[in-house]
């Protein structure tokens with residue numbers, strides 16, 4: 001088992017990760033209902049709106065059993081601690097620093113840090129990590145980057161996010177180094 005507290009199991013169970021930017025707690029239940037109706041039992045609520053923490057709290061209150069609630073756009077240790085206290089199921093960051101890696105390890109909550117370059121992947125491996133958000137996927141080189149990283153880092157699994165649509169998602173989910181895909185396309 002890697003040092004990410006079971007993120008691979010979560011992503012294997014939820015290979016489509018909807019990235020949600022929501023400011024109003026009153027709207028999140030409907031969003032989750034719609035996702036469940038289309039067979040998706042997971043959400044990544046981003047910290048990109050003023051009301052994000054209220055939205056997360058509401059989502060945790062109203063979720064059905066088996067629905068996994070993650071928080072995304074985590075960029076500070078304080079946010080990691082706050083999310084861990086709330087009891088979220090997983091955390092996602094667009095990047096990775098030594099401070100964030102330490103905070104994630106202290107929190108003991110499944111986490112998915114972001115990488116884009118070979119050096120960032122190597123830094124992640126040095127922290128004992130092997131599962132990353134490949135972000136922004138379209139700017140990282142898209143499917144060609146995935147293929148290349150697959151031969152350079154055969155044991156690393158990615159969740160490509162950024163510029164993914166249904167058609168791309170279906171195709172890249174077939175790749176041996178893709179464990180899940182993320183994005184906003186299914187919420188539009």
Ligand code: 3PG
Pocket residue numbers: 019072161162163164182183184185
């Ligand atoms: C994210 O934060 O994961 C991305 O902004 C989602 O990108 P998309 O809107 O291109 O799917």
